[in-house]
Amino acid sequence: MSSFHRAERRKSVAERSPSVSYAPDTIPQLAGLEKPQEHNLHIGECDVLVMGTGLVESVVAAALSWQGVDVLHIDNKTCYGDSNSTLTIEQVKSWCQEVNSGRIQHFEDAQVYVTGDIYHPQSKFKSKDYGIDLTPKIMFAQSDLLSLLVKSRVYKYLEFQSLSNFHIFENDSFSTKFANASSKEEIFTDQSLSLLTKRYLMKFLKFVLEDNNDEDKRKTLADNAKVTIYDFLSQKFNLETSQINELIYSIGLCIKPTTKTPEAIARIRRFLVSFNVYGNFPVLVSKYGGPGEISQGFCRSAAVAGTTYKLNTALTDYDPQLKLAKFSDKSSIKINEKLIVAPTQIPKFLQSSYNEITESLKKVNISRLVVIVKKDCKEWMADQECSAMVVFPPESLNSQNKTSIQALIQNGGTGVCPPGQSIWYLTSFEQDSIKAKQDLQCAFEKMESSILRESSDLDDVLDENLSVNKSGTSLVVNSVKLGKSLQNFVPKETLEIICKFGFTQKTYVLNDLSNVINPTDENNVSLRKTKDCEDIIFTNMPSSEISYDGIVKECKTIYQAITGSDDDFFDVDFEDDDEFNPAGFHQQPTTSSSNLKTSDNDMAIASSDDEDNAHPFGADEMEL
Amino acid sequence: MSDNNRFAQFKLVLLGESAVGKSSIVHRFVKNTFDNMRESTIGAAFLTQTITLPESNTTIKFEIWDTAGQERYKSLAPMYYRNANAALCVYDITSRSSFNKAQDWIKELKKQAPEGIVICLVGNKLDLENEREVDQQEVIEYVQELNQENDNVILSECSAKNGEGVLDIFNKIGRALPVEEVINGANNRSRQVGSRKPGVNLSRQQNQPQSSNCC
């Protein structure tokens, strides 16, 4: 693969205004105040054309741009995010139409129902009060994308909230055992677990947390490479099914009972190591939307580094000899190096090449059901939090689901919908899409009756239960509170639904991410080659993974395909911005107290914007 | 550091046609007091600058977002407008078309930005008075018309080049912002406007007590 020569690129942003020889006059680069590149104003050429503003494409655009590559980033839609978009209700409706008319590849069978409420002139809520993710995701506190967000400073554009509650549905009831709070603490204090069980659970957790290079651990994993995690846990650690299910499907977020031990252990590990990184929770969610929001953050970073953005623009033609690209707005541009093309942005003339590339690859279906309900679902969430996960293990539903169903619930506190409402994102990994729909509907109904029951008036439920169960009131109250068996529960009210939205997405990324983690020119879309389109790199459709795992690796694979190496991927050395400034603590003698300097126009620009100084006690952090 | 100094933070976004001098205005605003201590803003995702309103003993911190060129093809992301408390809508007094564009941006702001955003319509390049194409009276009338519809638009002219009127812009905005609301609301956490991000701060990892004990 030809990597393009350094001399052909302009200098990286760091080289153009190096942070080292920092003079007081220099404006911080990320602030976006760098003078626009002259040649960008009338674009005649660029190094790389990126098509599609999905998460991977946006990260790649930013990474290239910061290293001095001239990037033109376009999207054939009018909003950011592509397959990772965060959409308003109106946008969801038109998106569904586009999908069903076949204009958005890899999406199928889109259905949407919206209550008339939202269009009522007196309605308090408008379409734009909603942010619905096409690919809902949660972020582990210890993960590569999170490190990249911090390193690139893109996190500064975003807001994050914690998510601690992982509920598992089992024997027709919901429970959260040791997945809540710090796992160790739960195990230590849980009265329902025997000393023996506690011992084995802790032994297992210790094994999981053991360094991955540890000889014994490596050997154990190698010996059990073909063993399913269920067998491993029951045979080697004497654990019972309910504990095993929670470990595999809730903590590990695995989707199949046949998941092999090494993969499952890695998944469980990622949960456990994420505790206490930022606090007593494993997972974060970004406010106002997931990947759609993060894509926008990276696009802004790319723009600051010099990328040019053009939405609502499609490639109409490309001449590989002249390297000339023509666009839907009649403009044209010379592309010096490569074109990165998202699968939803493929122009007609590239379709056959893409088909050829994907011909022999295994296609994976992901089915989603998104429901917006008029309930904040606080009952499922930890105190002060606005999101929760609910997991249905295989075979736990009446529909005999073969794979697990994962549901992310977010209420108005996350900014994705108005207060008092919440969005439920249910995902099925079932390949038969008719069966997937049944599973999703079944899971939705369980969630519906559960939330109705848990939020029912206590007196109502007590009455109802007392007639059935006369064994003692305190027991009943407890079981109601914990949302135990739903079998005899007939909800008195129904759940008010604002919007119900479902679709199926296809991807060539396997569920275990193996062809992303270890990509080859055989298994990965981005690395496969065809004749006649040397300059084209296709990206993958989003994976089925509920976390952001695999994203950074995908970005690096593409970055490397362009520059020849991923060594300098986001090799940007931002100065540390919370340098301590002792001058803020200088004393003035008492005699000349309170001499606020005021300038002529009776306004002073105060010095120091150090956050610690602004809040002497770090108010929010040391709050009592 | 005076204890009874009140503090509030606001997000301010820039808008306007390319090359009207949006960045230069901020440049001038921030640079005037750019001293060695200011190194702390390096690597920040946006510029910050504080002003003090002496009459109310209030320090106002502006978190200033520039367009980073994304306005050129009308490709500003929703993120840009989100939770913005104030907007500088800039035109060039020597360019008629830039004023027309500024009016478009104000329309865009009404669609995209949160309700109650303080908009400052700024005519830049006051130093080129003799090339003026946009009559001040016309702008005044335009703004009066807007404000009749219950908008919150203030008006200013400046020269980023010689600094004239730049501080005045931020001074006016500072006085138009709902400072009281923010300061009072900071006590009850629910208020969003201008308060510091209440979520998880990714720049502050906890100490991980994984390794061996210290005692």
Add this chain to the structure above:
Amino acid sequence: MWHNVKKQTLSSEARLAKIERDKEKIHSYNKLKDEIFKIRNEGSHTVEFLNKLTDLLGLNPEFYTIWNIRRETLSSLFHQHQLDSQSTLEDELKFVMVLMKRYPKCYWIWNHRLWCLFQLGKDANWEFELGIVSKLLSMDERNFHGWQYRRVVIENLETHDDLENLKINLQEFKFTSSKVNSNISNFSAWHNRSKLIPKVYHLVGKLNYQDEPLFQSKESLLLHELTLVNTGMYVDIDDSSIWVYLEWLLSDCFFIDELSNDKYHDILNDQLKIINELNDLEITDNGKDNCWCLKAMIIINELLDNRSAVRPLLEKLIDIDPLRRGRYIDQLDSF
């Protein structure tokens, strides 16, 4: 290849730049330091000098001489009425707080904070300090300085009112419970607990306080703590703090003096049985005895005067814990 070259040049550039930057920092640090010592030798205490000390401590808070000089300077400035002591000390606490967040394990910072509080005398807000140290311990629950500081804070919160003191210390006891629950390897928390138990028990008895069932008798208290520690063993057998606490429970005169001989023997035998079972599980899983179990069994057998049972345990230890072989052989000789 291009990328290799580039990587090298960039990183060496960056490295040089960093060295350059650091050099500058070191240079200005040394200059500041020399200046400070020069002024100090002249014996001049000015506000300007104090500000220089602030700058230096911001760069290096581990330099304890500077903290001493700072206190000397502050005292002198207060004495000369150059600075108002109360407001200055309050600013000082803020300064220390910011440093503490950056260097939570620096002893001198904690030390200086206490000095400021003592200088403030009755104006010191110890409840606020308790809040701070609780927050700190929630972020770094095993910070030894934090725990020590906490004890000083509690001492200063105590009054002449026994009931108040009881409530404060009960609160502390509950605090250690929560810390132990969240992380059983918290040696400081266990240690604090062993200090609190006699104190609280004493106050409960003195006041005839009925609201705390746990502290009504030493025996129930002991059994409660043993359950806790037994759970700890099962959860993390190799955690030393648990075994240290177990030894304290079984051998401290606070408990033993009040137990009947029979009762004491029953308790010891129960523990022996539990530990033996745990050791058997370890043998099944790992194919060998567990050192901590063996050592605890030796201690208990000694307390029971079961001298004959000790020897085989020591012999096993010699086998599986070669590092401390010599010590076990010595112990064996005494039989």
